Structures are given as structure tokens and as C-alpha cells.
Amino acid sequence: MKSKANLFSIFWALIFLNSFCVWGQKPLNPIKDNGPKSMIELVRADSLVGDNSLSRTQTFLGNVIFIHRGVKLGCQKAIHNQSSNFIEAYGKIVINQGDTLTIVGDTLLYDGNLRFAKVYGKQVILRDKKVTLRTTKMFYDLNRDQAYYPVPGVLNQDSSKLSSEEGYYNTKTKYFRFNGDVEILNPSYTLCTDSLDYDTYTKQAIFKTFTTIKSKNGDISAYKGRYNIKTKVSAFQGRAKVTNIDYSLEGDTLQFDNTRGSGNADGNVVFVSFKDSLVVVGEKGLRFGDKGLTKIIGNTISQRVSKKDTLLIASDTLWVFEKPKNAKIDSSNISENIAGNDITKTKSQVLIDKQVKLKELQKPEPVLVETDTTSNKTPTSKDIEKIIADGKVEVYRTDFQSLSDSLVYNLKDSLIHFYTKPVIWNQENQLEADTIVITLKNNRLKLMELLQNSFVVQVDTIRNFNQIKGRKIDAVFDNRSVLQTIKVEGNGESKYFALDEKNKIIGLNTVQCSSMQFYFNSKKIKSIVFRGKPESTLIPPKEIATEDMKLDRFEWKTNKKPSKESIYAKKFGNLLRNSKLIII
Incomplete structure (x- = not known):
């Protein structure tokens, strides 16, 4: 019995060491329990197949359910260590928190003292209201309401699919953070960037690195800004540009409605009409897609080039x-x-x-x-019918x-x-x-x-x-x-x-x-x-x-x-x- 007890002690020590090593690979704060200590409780199981009183370890099979501080943990097989307040579970893993959040997978390691779960599987799925996240590995800190997946994952909301190499999800604020080869696929556009924050409530995508958005209405590129994946309304900074088959509009900042093809640009604005070889520069640009009108304001210069001549116009304002x-x-x-x-x-x-x-x-x-x-x-x-210069x-x-x-x-x-x-x-x-x-x-x-x-x-x-x-x-x-x-x-x-x-x-x-x-x-x-x-x-x-x-x-x-x-x-x-x- 002593040798078996020693083997169990070594086994659980290795599990804990592996847990901390894997967690230490990612930039997360140290795990700590913010609430009162409580023990994991067994709700039900079809059978008890193993009981080690020395290590206070029990093994359960069939429709096993635990509860811990408002969270339900379900599986087909579980090894429950009451001394360490730890569960190792296998088969049809289900974590339920509140009325909306569900995580499913194949394997679960859960530390009740830290309220920290690791879920593995061929497909680990997190569902929260209308949001579904699929990956193969997920760490969930219940004290901080934060889920983290260190491997590629895909988020589905409405008709949009967001994928990345890794990501974070705050289950309280419903806020995602995606890192590495981030892509949003939508029937009407595709967004690509390296890192992205996403608010599932407002459906705002927020980025701070170079980002491109491609759609049938044109392409948008920027280094910083916001994009609503539902309304397709954007607010960009750091030299932003919208381009389609007919024209491009570029500025230091750009606000644009990609559905209506309308918006405004500020700072070192450049408007180009490709088919007419017209370029207009100025301080501010206003684009009215429904009217087919572009207005450039402030120290404007336009240039229209043809094989026969070049037309230059300088003015205060140009339509x-x-x-x-x-x-x-x-x-x-x-x-x-x-x-x-x-x-x-x-x-x-x-x-x-x-x-x-x-x-x-x-x-x-x-x-x-x-x-x-x-x-x-x-x-x-x-494409151009009329040009008006004033001032x-x-x-x-x-x-x-x-x-x-x-x-x-x-x-x-x-x-x-x-x-x-x-x-x-x-x-x-x-x-x-x-x-x-x-x-x-x-x-x-x-x-x-x-x-x-x-x-x-x-x-x-x-x-x-x-x-x-x-x-x-x-x-x-x-x-x-x-x-x-x-x-x-x-x-x-x-x-x-x-x-x-x-x-x-x-x-x-x-x-x-x-x-x-x-x-x-x-x-x-x-x-x-x-x-x-x-x-x-x-x-x-x-x-x-x-x-x-x-x-x-x-x-x-x-x-x-x-x-x-x-x-x-x-x-x-x-x-x-x-x-x-x-x-x-």
C-alpha cells in the first residue's frame, strides 16, 4: 500500500508540475483564488470504481456530475482527489456556468482551490449566448472570468467567423482578444490582421496593427482603428485607405461606411479616380457614395493626366x-x-x-x-461628369x-x-x-x-x-x-x-x-x-x-x-x- 501511495503522490505531483509549466508558457498573471475556500462536491455518478482512503482519491464512472461554487462539471469518468481538491476527468466533458456559458471537450483537469480548468480534445467548444468558439485546448480561470486558448481557434457569431492562432475571452465582459494571423470571414467581406480585440455586444473589432478589409464594395487598410462587423462602419487612424475599382480615398484618419460607400478622411487626404486618372489632395475629404460625390477641402490640388496634356487645379475646395x-x-x-x-x-x-x-x-x-x-x-x-473648384x-x-x-x-x-x-x-x-x-x-x-x-x-x-x-x-x-x-x-x-x-x-x-x-x-x-x-x-x-x-x-x-x-x-x-x- 505504501508503494502504491507513493506512486499516486508522484503521479499527482507530475500533473501539477505539468500544469504550471504549460501555463507558464503564456503571458498570464499568476493564478490565485479570490474567493472563499470550498470543496468540489459530487452530485451524481453511475458507479464508484475506485476508492483510496490513504490519498482520499475516488474514481467515478458514467454520467458523473460535480458542482463547485456555482459551476457544474460533467464527464464519463472522473478521478477526484479530495485532499488536493482536484479532478481529472475524461469523456464528454461539460462545464456549465450560469445560464449561458458552456464548455465541452474530451479531457478536463480542474483545480478547485484555484478555480482553474484545463480542457483538451479533438474539438473544445465554448458557447456563450450567440457566440461559439472552437479550438483544441482551452484554459479557463473562473476567478477572473477569462478563457484562454494557446492554439488556433475559430469564433462564430451570426454570419461571421473569426479565427486566430491564440486568443482570450472574458466571459463577464464578453470581450475577445485574438493574436496571430487573425481573420474575420463574412459573406460580404474578409478582415485580416495580426491582433484584434472584439466586443461581442457591440460587434466592434478593435485593432492596433496593420489591417486589411476586403469586400465587393472595395478594400480598406489601416494601422489602427475600429470596425463594426455587422454595420460595416469603421473609424481608422494611422494612414488609412479605402480602395475599389473606381476610386481610392486615403487620409491620416478615415471614417467609412462600407455598405453605403460613404465617409470622410482627415489629414493629408488623397483621392484618386482611376478610370479618369484624376488625383486630388487636400486637408479633408468627404465621400458620398450614394450621390457619387467627393468633396476635398483645404489647400486642394488636383491633377488629371492624359496622353495629350495634364490639368492642374489648385483651390480652397474641390467637388x-x-x-x-x-x-x-x-x-x-x-x-x-x-x-x-x-x-x-x-x-x-x-x-x-x-x-x-x-x-x-x-x-x-x-x-x-x-x-x-x-x-x-x-x-x-x-466616370467623372463634373469638377467644381472654389476659392x-x-x-x-x-x-x-x-x-x-x-x-x-x-x-x-x-x-x-x-x-x-x-x-x-x-x-x-x-x-x-x-x-x-x-x-x-x-x-x-x-x-x-x-x-x-x-x-x-x-x-x-x-x-x-x-x-x-x-x-x-x-x-x-x-x-x-x-x-x-x-x-x-x-x-x-x-x-x-x-x-x-x-x-x-x-x-x-x-x-x-x-x-x-x-x-x-x-x-x-x-x-x-x-x-x-x-x-x-x-x-x-x-x-x-x-x-x-x-x-x-x-x-x-x-x-x-x-x-x-x-x-x-x-x-x-x-x-x-x-x-x-x-x-x-
């Missing part, structure tokens, strides 16, 4: 409207507000004028437009540059409206008016319509400033965006230098006429057509005085002309340079 898909895009209110910046007119007058201007643009006079059956639409416009707008293209208070670029009709006394430079020509409308053809400058208080300065081959004023001026350009024709309607006035074949000045012509038309060739006035009764004066070269050379309101503003370098030198210029674009 990007996509072509209607499921919902109709209404940008008219914004366009009307921008057009209404002219404080000398009422809102109704501005709207009427705008409608008239649009009709006129759609039906240009035959004398100004070449006969061509080719569509005027820009062939590279695929200190600067534009750079190789064929023209501009300053204005605001602009509306309708890609569908290839029209750009510049509002509030814009200035446009084309090569060495300067054009001004209260409002200017540009028509592009094959993505090249074709027609420029100057509305109210129009003023054109054309620099000839020997650097003379030819000047033309009028109520309305139409400027037509050839297929290389070179000024070809100027037509003046109403209150026409001009000063131009007549040159001979050797580019010598013949004289300075001053003309006043209600309607006139100028034709240019190689930066020289080739011919002029006057309608009505022109008043003309020719000043010989030797009699030309300085005051004779300028019309009222003449100002050469080339020092204000935007350049590619000046736009890239702005606050987010480097951010724009570092953004990748696909040339369309």
Missing part, C-alpha cells in the same frame, strides 16, 4: 461629381451658387444669364467654329493657365466655366472678363467665350501689346491651341500695331466699333472685319506716345500666371507628386 448610376447627381445648386458670386446681380438674374450662356455655347456661330462631325466630348472622361482657383495646362474665384468643368460637354473676373493666359495672350467659358475639342483648347467687360491682350511677333475690348468676345483657336480668330460683339474697342512683311511698325490703329472680327496668322493680325460704322485712327510710328499704346483697364499680369512649379510648391504639392497615376 468631383461622378456620372449617375443608381442615383441622380445634382450639382446645379453648387454651380448656381458659384455663378452667383457676382454681387452686382440678383440670384435670378445670374441664373438667367447662365442659361443664356450655356445655350450660346451649345450653338456657337458658324463663322467661329469649323464644320466637323466629330463629337466635342472629351473621349477620356469615363483662389489656379489652373495650369500647357495650352492655357488661369486665375479665377471659381470654375465648373463639365467633362461630359467639355466645357469649363470661370467665374468672378477670371484671367486666362494662352501662350503669350491674356484674356479677361467677368465670366469666361472654354470649350475643349479632343481635349485641346478650341473656343473661349468672354462675357461682360471682356479684354484681350495679344502679343505680336515683336512684343507689341495688341488690345481688344468689348461687351462679349469669342476667341477661336486652331488644333494646336494657337489663337486664330477674335470676334467682338458690343462696345468694341481696339488698339493694334500694323506691321509690314518685315515686321516693322506701320502705325498704331485705334478703332471703335460695335462689332469687329480679327484674324491672326503666326501671332500677327492678318485681317480685320468691321461691322457698323467704325471710328478709326492711325498714328504713325514716330508719333506714338506711351499713353497712346494702352486702352483703359490695360494691365499685363503675366507675373501672376500659374506654373506647374508654382502649383507643386503649394502645401500638398509633394503629396501630389508622390501619388501614382495611370495615364489615360
